Amino acid sequence: MSMNRRTVLQALGGLSIAGFTIRPAYAALPKLEKKDKYKVGFAQTESNNPWRLAQTASMKAEAEKRGWQLVYTDAAGSAAKQVADVRSMIAQKVDVILLAPREEKPLIPAVMEAKKAGIPLLLIDRNVDQSLAKGGEDYVAFIGSDFVKEGLMAAEVLVKAVGGKAKIIELQGTVGSSPANDRMKGFADYIKDHPGMEIIASQSGDFARDKGRQVFETLYQAHPEATALYSHNDEMTMGAIAAMEAAGKVPGKDLIIASIDGTKDATQALIDGKVLVVIECNPKFGPAAFDAIEKYGNGETLETRLVNIDRVFTKENAAEYMPEAY
Numbered sequence: 042m043s044m045n046r047r048t049v050l051q052a053l054g055g056l057s058i059a060g061f062t063i064r065p066a067y068a069a070l071p072k073l074e075k076k077d078k079y080k081v082g083f084a085q086t087e088s089n090n091p092w093r094l095a096q097t098a099s100m101k102a103e104a105e106k107r108g109w110q111l112v113y114t115d116a117a118g119s120a121a122k123q124v125a126d127v128r129s130m131i132a133q134k135v136d137v138i139l140l141a142p143r144e145e146k147p148l149i150p151a152v153m154e155a156k157k158a159g160i161p162l163l164l165i166d167r168n169v170d171q172s173l174a175k176g177g178e179d180y181v182a183f184i185g186s187d188f189v190k191e192g193l194m195a196a197e198v199l200v201k202a203v204g205g206k207a208k209i210i211e212l213q214g215t216v217g218s219s220p221a222n223d224r225m226k227g228f229a230d231y232i233k234d235h236p237g238m239e240i241i242a243s244q245s246g247d248f249a250r251d252k253g254r255q256v257f258e259t260l261y262q263a264h265p266e267a268t269a270l271y272s273h274n275d276e277m278t279m280g281a282i283a284a285m286e287a288a289g290k291v292p293g294k295d296l297i298i299a300s301i302d303g304t305k306d307a308t309q310a311l312i313d314g315k316v317l318v319v320i321e322c323n324p325k326f327g328p329a330a331f332d333a334i335e336k337y338g339n340g341e342t343l344e345t346r347l348v349n350i351d352r353v354f355t356k357e358n359a360a361e362y363m364p365e366a367y
Contacts, residue, residue, distance in 0.1 A: 070178060071159045073137055073338040080110045081334065082130035084151070086143040086167070087118040089249060090276045091304050095367035096166065096324040100139070103327030120147035127151035131158045137334050138162040140180075144217035145170040152180050163333060165326055168219040176345030181337055184329055184347045188220045191320045192227025194353055195299040196238075198318040199269060203297055206237035207269040210260050210296075212253050212281060213245040214273035220322075221245070224273045224301060241267060246277040253277025258284040269297045275307035275319065282315055293317065303354060308366040311359040319354040324367060 073079075083100050087093055097113070104111035112135055116123035120143045130138055131154060138155050140162055142148035152174045155162040164176075164183040176182050199207065211228070214221030225243075232238035242260040246253030253276060261267060261284065272278040278300040282292045292298060292315040300307055303321040310316040329347065337343055354362050 068156065070181065071156060071161045073161045073334070075338045075340070076136070078107070078109050079136040079334060079338070080112065080134075081331075082112045082127070082133070082135035082138040083114070083165075084123055084126045084130065084138065084140045085113065085115050086123060086141045088115050089118065090274075091306075091367055092274070092276070092302055092322070092324045096141070096326055099325040099327035100330065101327075103331045107331060109331070116143060118143065120144050123148060124151045127155060131155060131160060135160065137337075139165050139330055139334075141165045142167045142169050142219075143215065145219055145222070146173065146217065149173045156180070161337060163330065165330060166220075166324070182333060182343045182345050182347055184326065184333060184349075186322050186349045186351050188223030188322075189227035189230075191301050191322060191351060192224035192229075193231045194227075194320050194351075195224075195271060195301060195318060196228045196231035198353065198355070199271065199297065199299040200232065200235050200238060202317050203238075203269060205235045207239070207297065208264070208267050209238065209240045209269045209271055210257065210264060210267045211240050211243035212257060212270065212272040212277045213243060214248045214277075216245045216247075218248075221248075221273055228271055240271075246272075246280065248274050248276060250276040250280040252280070254280030254284045257281035258288075261285070261288070267296060270299070272298065272300045274322075275300050275302035275304040278316065279304075279306050279310070282310060303352075303362070303366055305363065305366040308354060308359050308363050311354055311356050312363070314356065317355075319359075321351040321354060321362075323349055323351060 085097055112130055114126035116126055123143055138160055148169055156179055162180045164180055166185040168183050242264050244256050246256040285292045298316045299318050300316055301320045301322055303319055307319045
């Protein structure tokens with residue numbers, strides 16, 4: 042039997058699942074009292090890579106600039122801990138919560154509990170499952186990049202560079218995360234119209250450099266015919282480059298590489314000719330996130346999806362963008 046989202050939530054409205062009560066979708070979105078200074082909870086997913094470190098630094102710098110209190114937690118790559126972190130923020134009675142959800146489904150309890158507690162929540166850089174929680178109903182807004190577009194842009198540059206013919210190894214991000222899901226979709230949607238572009242192996246490297254190196258090494262040994270690499274982030278890309286060079290291969294020649302993020306390491310690899318293209322995913326969320334909180338506190342209605350503008354880094358412009366890389 043097919044049931045829509047509202048029917049499901051109404052049916053489950055009185056049930057406790059995984060320690061939280063699912064509330065009807067039509068319950069009012071929490072408001073935010075206008076204040077000069079806010080107590081903001083920021084639930085970070087992990088701190089094991091330059092992108093996350095740059096994002097956290099941006100949040101802390103913006104809080105200090107405005108004189109707001111920042112309650113910061115690091116889930117260390119655990120969705121369960123991140124749910125617990127949000128619960129702790131609720132107990133501390135923060136004014137508003139900024140959540141960077143590690144995965145789309147496991148963080149639904151955190152979103153719903155914040156709503157139940159009357160605390161506005163904004164999603165930062167990653168989304169949650171839209172069939173279970175929606176912007177403007179269950180949380181205020183999503184602030185982040187268009188991950189589908191990032192994957193599409195990476196595919197577009199790669200297709201042009203290889204003349205529409207490549208055997209591709211894909212390094213996926215964290216399984217179940219919105220960037221991994223969407224970057225995979227955007228890339229696949231573009232190359233489906235180019236039959237010469239074939240993904241011959243695809244596996245998660247969990248957005249981590251060493252995991253990316255290990256996974257790429259295994260996939261490349263199994264598929265030595267590969268001519269291109271599409272990596273969901275720069276950390277995995279740098280790990281893969283290390284594996285290529287250890288195997289005596291030349292990145293940028295033996296394998297053409299398309300990556301996403303905009304780290305200094307990957308930008309330098311662009312300059313060195315090891316990487317074809319890096320699609321930017323800017324981690325400096327502090328100003329945009331805190332501006333959104335201030336506007337919401339002023340009673341303004343926010344768009345439920347606030348999209349960052351990401352640029353395309355190539356060898357031609359990499360030197361220009363290097364000072365802005367992180």
